[in-house]
Amino acid sequence: MIQVTKAYLPPLSQYESQLERIWQSGQITNNGPLTKELTESLRAYLEASNLELVANGTLALQLAIKALGLNGEIITTPFSYVATVTSILWENCEPVFVDIEDKTFCIDTGRIEAAISGRTSAILATHVYGYPCDVVNIEQIARKHGLKVIYDAAHAFGVRLNGQPILRHGDVSALSFHATKLFHTTEGGALVCRDKQVAKRIYLMRKFGHIGEDDYLEVGVNANMSEIHAAMGLCILPRVNEIVSYRRALSEHYDSSLKGLGLIRPQADKGLEYNYAYYPVVFPSHGNMMRVRQALLDNGVGPRRYFYPSLNRLPYLRPEIQRPCPVSESITSRVLCLPLYFGLKQNELEMICKVVAEGMK
Numbered sequence: 001m002i003q004v005t006k007a008y009l010p011p012l013s014q015y016e017s018q019l020e021r022i023w024q025s026g027q028i029t030n031n032g033p034l035t036k037e038l039t040e041s042l043r044a045y046l047e048a049s050n051l052e053l054v055a056n057g058t059l060a061l062q063l064a065i066k067a068l069g070l071n072g073e074i075i076t077t078p079f080s081y082v083a084t085v086t087s088i089l090w091e092n093c094e095p096v097f098v099d100i101e102d103k104t105f106c107i108d109t110g111r112i113e114a115a116i117s118g119r120t121s122a123i124l125a126t127h128v129y130g131y132p133c134d135v136v137n138i139e140q141i142a143r144k145h146g147l148k149v150i151y152d153a154a155h156a157f158g159v160r161l162n163g164q165p166i167l168r169h170g171d172v173s174a175l176s177f178h179a180t181k182l183f184h185t186t187e188g189g190a191l192v193c194r195d196k197q198v199a200k201r202i203y204l205m206r207k208f209g210h211i212g213e214d215d216y217l218e219v220g221v222n223a224n225m226s227e228i229h230a231a232m233g234l235c236i237l238p239r240v241n242e243i244v245s246y247r248r249a250l251s252e253h254y255d256s257s258l259k260g261l262g263l264i265r266p267q268a269d270k271g272l273e274y275n276y277a278y279y280p281v282v283f284p285s286h287g288n289m290m291r292v293r294q295a296l297l298d299n300g301v302g303p304r305r306y307f308y309p310s311l312n313r314l315p316y317l318r319p320e321i322q323r324p325c326p327v328s329e330s331i332t333s334r335v336l337c338l339p340l341y342f343g344l345k346q347n348e349l350e351m352i353c354k355v356v357a358e359g360m361k
């Protein structure tokens with residue numbers, strides 16, 4: 001079965017050499033030497049000095065909401081993974097969905113102001129598939145209304161816009177290093193903060209709010225990354241550029257093979273340096289997508305309805321939160337992500353394109 005993604009595994013011998021360091025230090029978690037080294041390497045690679053590692057991307061989002069002291073309503077996107085909205089609910093805030101634009105599938109900034117109320121504390125938007133939100137507009141709106149901005153940057157590892165890392169935008173960006181992501185630590189994540197004080201607070205909160213021998217400074221949680229996880233990151237980080245190039249070549253191959261079939265693709269900004277995190281295609285109709293999906297499954301290919309459902313339609317949301325978001329609901333009913341990962345072969349990609357083209361007839 002060719003799945004939509006396959007976790008990148010470094011050569012085993014390299015992972016073993018990192019593990020040897022752990023066996024030598026005897027320290028397997030609690031901010032050991034590998035975690036410290038990975039933190040420093042990621043700060044350098046992502047050009048983000050206020051970066052803190054955590055156990056996963058969902059905790060990164062929850063910690064961002066907590067550390068910024070958010071309450072009341074948070075404006076968010078219906079077109080994202082479920083963790084974006086469940087983190088808001090988990091922190092006892094109320095999500096207010098604003099529909100997406102049909103070019104980037106990110107939150108439609110033209111609709112944000114109408115959704116702001118006296119209880120709004122922040123905007124939490126996703127850089128969908130690694131395509132940046134309209135960060136300039138979001139910043140302007142946030143400043144005008146005194147709102148905080150969090151980006152779910154789970155897909156945006158290494159993305160740059162006009163020569164600058166996309167992680168520079170917003171008060172906090174949350175990254176996921178889950179096995180399915182472009183860069184991973186098996187499970188893991190990070191927060192990138194604009195303000196050093198917020199980064200310090202997150203550092204404290206992610207280790208129980210406990211420092212030194214017996215100083216307990218505030219309510220925290222355990223969101224530490226272990227040394228075993230950091231070891232994976234240290235093996236993969238030096239290979240990220242090679243991984244991105246490989247994915248870029250596959251994406252360009254898809255572009256040329258699928259041309260003329262009437263599939264819609266997200267539109268990239270001119271100044272975008274993309275990371276090739278996903279290869280989404282939007283079909284002309286739901287029926288069309290379902291037919292192609294079945295044909296792919298019949299040929300041993302598992303594409304993914306990513307994202308589905310539109311988060312404003314999650315069954316456990318109170319009815320007044322489930323406001324209609326027609327653009328997101330339409331895209332979620334027609335989108336598939338095609339397989340894209342390091343090691344996917346040319347002939348496999350060609351077979352996938354052939355099945356898609358057949359299904360479009």
Ligand SMILES: *Cc1c(COP(=O)(O)O)cnc(C)c1O
Pocket residue numbers: 056057058059080081083084126152154155175176177178188189
């Ligand atoms: C993967 C992902 C998350 C959750 O990250 P985990 O590390 O799996 O907890 C959140 N948001 C988006 C958009 C994601 O793709």
